[in-house]
Amino acid sequence: MLLLLATLSTTGMAACVKPTLTSSWIHLPPYMHKDPSGGLDPVGFDVTILNHVSNQLNCPIEWRSQPWNRSMHEIEQGKLDVLAPASYNAKRAKFAWYSAPFRAERMRIVVLKATKEQWPLTSLEDMLKQNFRLSFHLGTWYGPEFEKIEKNPNFQRLLYSNTDNQKRLQMLLHNRVDGVLGEVLSLLLDAKKMGAEDKIAVIDYPIHDNEVHFIFSKKTIPEDFIQSFNQVLKTYKGSSDYPTFSYSPSIK
Incomplete structure (x- = not known):
């Protein structure tokens, strides 16, 4: 030392x-x-x-x-x-x-595995068009695309903030939201801890990698x-x- x-x-x-x-x-x-x-x-x-x-x-x-x-x-x-x-x-x-x-971290959206084919998301604009309800962690940086669309009042009505991954995943499992946005490995580990890993899937579209x-x-x-x-x-x-x-x- x-x-x-x-x-x-x-x-x-x-x-x-x-x-x-x-x-x-x-x-x-x-x-x-x-x-x-x-x-x-x-x-x-x-x-x-x-x-x-x-x-x-x-x-x-x-x-x-x-x-x-x-x-x-x-x-x-x-x-x-x-x-x-x-x-x-x-x-x-x-x-x-x-x-x-x-x-590195990778920001992705997880959805119910049974509904994944309903959401051919290739941009956050697609989410708005499909009235996709999204849970996110308030204060987290999700990249410039999310920052831009977050200011859209029509998009804001689809956003649900919560700071607890497992509570956000519970919202998904109970169909209170259509997807959960977050650091993908952390979300999958919490889903595994909840016994729900086989019930969710990850949307391929990369929200933000950095x-x-x-x-x-x-x-x-x-x-x-x-x-x-x-x-x-x-x-x-x-x-x-x-x-x-x-x-x-x-x-x-």
Whole structure:
């Protein structure tokens, strides 16, 4: 540890800037979720990566469980130091530093398997034409196409927001919505946990594919710390210890 901190110092990059860094988590398996062994801190791939990199910089993470929108607001206000996973968009870049990307995510719509052929969706405009009722996670970035059509009042009447994947999937199973939009692996894992994996299917149309980042509050974290963070992250990504996940369900 001392050698690492000395190396960072000699290259002109900052190491730890606070005794602890505050972060928050939401239920988003396999990336972050409640510790099944009963621990108070979350577990998951994003959690493992952030804990490892920050600990290498002698900056342990203090975790909170709270809604995503509140966390994003606290990043902007400087009440929270770091947050993940975050897609890049210009609005967030005004108040947050972005780390190098650390994994990819795929935003898809899942529907009831029995109804999949009813929805030959090739764009979000198709959804509007077919009066497709959609559940989404408020505050999540689903890409420029969704951002544009979300402002259409005719589309807004078809949107249902909820921050709990399993509650949104229950809405689908009870035909209260026609589809659920979200990170596809997380949705499929929650469906599997609910015993509903065989009842749903994924629409082929890619709503948004992108890489995600850790973001840091510009009010509490200096920019040169991000250089140090990225250096450690790059080394970690190139090692055999970097998290992987063996469950690879089809998105068809």
